[in-house]
Amino acid sequence: MNKTLSKTLLLIAFLVLILIFPNLGSMHWNRVLIEIFIWSVVSLGFRLILTAGQLSLAQVSFMGLGAYTVAILTTQAHLNYWICFPLAGIFTGFFAMIIGYISLRTRGIHFALATFAISEVIRLIWIEWKTLFGGVGGIPNIPSPNPLLGLKFGSIPSFYYFAFVVLFFTALVMYRLSQSRFGMILLTLEKSENLSQSVGVNTFRYKLIAFIAGSFFAGLGGAVHSTFFHYVGPEDFSIHQTFYVLIYVITGGANSIFGTLLGVSSLILGLKLIHHLPNFNPVWEPLFLGGVLLAVMKFKPEGVISLLQSVTRKNGLERKQ
Amino acid sequence: MSLLELKEVTKSFGGLLALSQVSAAIQMGEIVGLIGPNGAGKTTLFNVISGFYKPSAGKIYFKDKDITPLKPFDVTARGLTRTYQESNLFHDFSVEKNIIIGCHIHPRMGFFEQLLRLSSIQKKESRIQEKVEEILDLLEINSLRDELAKNLSHGHQRTLGVAIALATEPDLLLLDEPFSGMNAEETRAMMAHILRIHKEKKLTILLVEHDMKAVAGLCSRVIVLNFGQKIAEGSPEEVLKNKAVIDAYLGVDKDVV
Numbered sequence: 001m002n003k004t005l006s007k008t009l010l011l012i013a014f015l016v017l018i019l020i021f022p023n024l025g026s027m028h029w030n031r032v033l034i035e036i037f038i039w040s041v042v043s044l045g046f047r048l049i050l051t052a053g054q055l056s057l058a059q060v061s062f063m064g065l066g067a068y069t070v071a072i073l074t075t076q077a078h079l080n081y082w083i084c085f086p087l088a089g090i091f092t093g094f095f096a097m098i099i100g101y102i103s104l105r106t107r108g109i110h111f112a113l114a115t116f117a118i119s120e121v122i123r124l125i126w127i128e129w130k131t132l133f134g135g136v137g138g139i140p141n142i143p144s145p146n147p148l149l150g151l152k153f154g155s156i157p158s159f160y161y162f163a164f165v166v167l168f169f170t171a172l173v174m175y176r177l178s179q180s181r182f183g184m185i186l187l188t189l190e191k192s193e194n195l196s197q198s199v200g201v202n203t204f205r206y207k208l209i210a211f212i213a214g215s216f217f218a219g220l221g222g223a224v225h226s227t228f229f230h231y232v233g234p235e236d237f238s239i240h241q242t243f244y245v246l247i248y249v250i251t252g253g254a255n256s257i258f259g260t261l262l263g264v265s266s267l268i269l270g271l272k273l274i275h276h277l278p279n280f281n282p283v284w285e286p287l288f289l290g291g292v293l294l295a296v297m298k299f300k301p302e303g304v305i306s307l308l309q310s311v312t313r314k315n316g317l318e319r320k321q
Numbered sequence: 322m323s324l325l326e327l328k329e330v331t332k333s334f335g336g337l338l339a340l341s342q343v344s345a346a347i348q349m350g351e352i353v354g355l356i357g358p359n360g361a362g363k364t365t366l367f368n369v370i371s372g373f374y375k376p377s378a379g380k381i382y383f384k385d386k387d388i389t390p391l392k393p394f395d396v397t398a399r400g401l402t403r404t405y406q407e408s409n410l411f412h413d414f415s416v417e418k419n420i421i422i423g424c425h426i427h428p429r430m431g432f433f434e435q436l437l438r439l440s441s442i443q444k445k446e447s448r449i450q451e452k453v454e455e456i457l458d459l460l461e462i463n464s465l466r467d468e469l470a471k472n473l474s475h476g477h478q479r480t481l482g483v484a485i486a487l488a489t490e491p492d493l494l495l496l497d498e499p500f501s502g503m504n505a506e507e508t509r510a511m512m513a514h515i516l517r518i519h520k521e522k523k524l525t526i527l528l529v530e531h532d533m534k535a536v537a538g539l540c541s542r543v544i545v546l547n548f549g550q551k552i553a554e555g556s557p558e559e560v561l562k563n564k565a566v567i568d569a570y571l572g573v574d575k576d577v578v
Contacts, residue, residue, distance in 0.1 A: 173436060180435035181449075184422055188411050195409045198371065199489050200397035200426035209432055 018164060022157035030156045032272050037163040038225050040264045041170045043245050045217030047260045048174060050249065051183070052210035053190025054104070055112040057242050061119035062215045064126070064237030065092045066222030071139040071232045072132065081145040085223045092219025093212045100211040104204060119239055126234040138233025142226050163224050170217050174257050177213075186210055240286070247289045251296050253303025262305055267292065322385060324349045324493055324525050325370070325401070330379035332362075332369055332549075339365040341549045342379065347493070352519055352526045354536040354557070357546035358570055363529045364406065366546070367497055371403040372396040383493070398426050402491035406498045406529075408478040410485070412471035416462060419470050419481055420453045423488030427452075456484050459521065460514055476507035480514065487518060494518075496528035500535050508535060515539060533561070545569070 022030055046059045056062075066088035073084040103114040126133040133139070145153040145162065153159050177183045185206055188196045193203050226232045244267075252263020267289065274284050300306055323346035332340040340362045347353050355363050368374040370381055372393040381389045383401055391399070411419045428445045435442065457463040460480050465473065470481060479499060486494055499515065500508045512535055518524055530536050536543060537557040545553040545560055547569040553560050560566055 176436055176438070181421060181425070181430060182432060182435045184414070184418060185425065187413070188422060191413070192409065192411055194373070194393075195405065195411065195485070196422070197373075197393040198397060198403055198405075199423045199485060200394045202392075202394045 019161075022160050027156055030160050032268070034156075034160055034163045034228060036265050036268045037160075037167040038221050038228065039245065039248065039268060040167050040261055041224070042218050042221035043248050043260050043264050044170050044174050044257065045214035045221070046245050047214075047249050047254055047257070048177070048186075048217075049211050049214035050254055052186045052207050053193075054107065054207060054211065055246075056115045056211065056214065057112050057239065058099070058115040058119040058122070059214070059218050059245055060237050060239070060241040061122040062092050062096060062218035063222035063225065064122065064232070064234070065095055066219030067226035067232045067237065068126065068133060068139070068222075069219070070223045070226045071142050074143055074227075075139060075141060081143070081227060082148055085145075085220070088223035089216045089219040092222070093216035096212050096215030097208065100208045100215075104207050104211060116239065119242065123234050123238060133234075136234060138231060138236075140231050142230045142232065144230070145227055159228060163228070166220060166224055170220070171257060171261070173213075173217075178257060182206075182209075244289060247293050251292055251304060253305030253309075255302065256305050256309075259303050259305030263303065266304070322349070323347060323382075324384065325527070326382040327366075327370070328380045328382070330366070330369060330376045330381060332365055332374060333377050339549050340369065340376070343546070343549070343551050345544055345551065345554070347525060347527055349525055350523065351542060352515075352528070352540050354540035354543040355527060355529045355546065356531070356533075356536060356543055356560075360548075361546040361569075362549040363546055364497060365549075367403055367495055367529060370396075371401065371495060397489055397491075400490070400492035401495070402486045402489045402493075403495040404482045404486050404497055404499065406501060408475065408482065410470040410478060410481055413469065415467050415469055416473070416481055416484075417453055417457070417466040420456055420484050420488050421449055423485035424449045424452055425489070427488075427490045452488060456487050459487070459518065460484050461510075476503055476510065479503065479507075479511065483511075483514065483518070487522070491524065493525045493527065496526060496530075498529050498531065500530060500532045508532065512538060533557075537561075 021033060025033070042059060042063050046056065049056045049059070069088040069091050070081070070084045073079045073087065074081060099115075099118055103111055103118070106114055126138075127136055144159070147153070151158060153162055177186075185196060185201055188201075189203055189207060196203050222237070225236070229236075248263040248267050249260050250263070251267060252261065253259025270288060270292070271285055274280065274288055277284070296303065325347040327343055327345045329342040329344050330340055331338070331342055343362075343366065355366065357363055365374065369376050372388070372391050372395065376389060379389075380387055383396075383399055386399070388396055388399060388401070411422055414422070428448055430442065430445055433439075454463075457466055460483065462477060462480055462484065465477060470478065473481060483496070483499065496515070499511055503511060515526065515528075516539065519526055528536075528539070540557060543555065543557050543560045544551060545563070545566050547565075552565045552569060553563045555563070
């Protein structure tokens with residue numbers, strides 16, 4: 001069978017499965033899938049910044065910015081959720097533009113540390129500015145999304161579709177970018193920045209756009225997160241969540257969109273399964289992820305997706321012969 | 322009108338004077354060689370002209386405009402592109418994609434234009450494809466188009482470096498040691514390529530080179546640097562007879578006496 005055709009068929013089958021899942025799975029697994037969708041959006045944004053050669057340790061803090069934007073605008077200004085949702089992304093992107101303009105002059109470990117510092121500053125502001133952000137207790141009672149075009153989003157199945165549409169949109173944008181010359185140039189920035197400049201690429205601007213776009217999706221992910229849990233708090237968006245995202249992306253394979261999605265889904269499923277173990281202790285979570293990370297680094301540093309990639313490559317060769 | 326004009330360009334790194342008041346002019350349509358012993362400041366001069374270093378003093382004019390303060394990507398956008406001494410390529414990409422990336426400014430594509438695939442994009446993409454074909458044919462690397470840059474032979478890697486630079490549609494091309502590490506056959510092929518792009522693209526070329534035979538065969542004029550200073554300028558024959566140049570390459574003959 002034709003390779004692209006079989007790929008398309010596989011994709012369609014997968015989409016159908018995702019779409020009928022709410023009718024098959026229990027409420028609990030629906031919620032798990034929604035979480036996977038949310039973290040996939042955030043991780044895809046993180047990966048976009050990573051492809052430009054920059055490690056942003058503020059990704060989950062930026063997700064928190066989106067979440068808090070929605071929380072404040074819906075609970076205090078009583079705005080319609082569908083206005084807050086894009087605003088959360090835009091505000092986060094705008095914030096990233098300012099931060100990126102300053103910190104993207106550094107690279108490698110320096111940029112990672114700069115964003116780490118920013119993420120801590122943001123967390124402390126959430127904790128200390130109690131009147132606006134609610135301190136350690138966060139902001140509770142965030143309403144479900146308002147009805148839109150006759151659709152209600154209070155129940156789990158309908159919210160499931162909303163979260164999936166957000167993920168689908170994100171993945172589509174990422175796919176488009178990866179196929180474009182823009183995406184190609186992003187990939188050159190880490191190893192051949194000088195040569196890119198020599199062909200006329202304003203490399204700083206490319207990094208900034210990648211950082212803004214990646215953070216925009218962090219904000220969107222946060223906007224879904226806050227209305228799903230009806231609550232935001234500083235501990236939901238702490239630095240260790242960013243490291244979780246990093247591990248998801250590396251485990252799946254940072255060089256591919258599908259790999260990232262694979263990493264997020266399999267590891268969140270893994271985490272949820274651990275929760276069901278007897279005598280569950282929260283310490284097992286980082287232990288599990290750390291173990292996975294070590295194994296991936298040892299055996300498949302390119303990520304689990306490289307297993308699949310090498311299999312399809314082998315098949316291609318055999319067919320040629 | 323000279324295409325490129327250097328006015329007393331000086332560059333020092335701390336206490337080290339890498340370039341000292343170098344003045345020179347390059348006319349439209351010339352092929353000029355820049356020669357000198359190791360450490361004479363040739364590559365520093367390239368880095369200063371292409372915007373990677375800012376000169377400590379002096380000015381650089383390109384098409385009569387001051388380009389001294391510009392960033393490298395702006396210099397390229399004005400029509401001045403450099404290549405690199407080592408095989409500086411987009412190593413993980415195919416030959417074809419290397420050239421596509423080289424097309425970055427001609428034509429430019431906006432972020433949202435590419436994201437939303439606006440109707441203008443198809444025209445631009447077909448223009449890029451045409452350019453890529455033309456360059457692949459011009460430099461005779463069409464058969465290697467799907468090869469990854471890192472898997473090419475040394476000679477082909479250097480050719481690809483020139484191909485990437487050509488994709489930026491320069492008026493002035495700076496070639497940094499285009500023949501280094503090449504065998505005789507590869508050198509001959511590269512010389513033919515340079516002459517062909519000079520003629521067909523009406524390119525002005527400034528090249529740094531050690532291979533004197535190649536320089537004599539290509540360049541109408543040669544500029545000689547030594548310890549950051551211009552010590553001679555003229556046709557290859559003149560320059561090679563020049564006492565200062567011989568001294569610079571072989572040492573002053575007072576030791577012999």
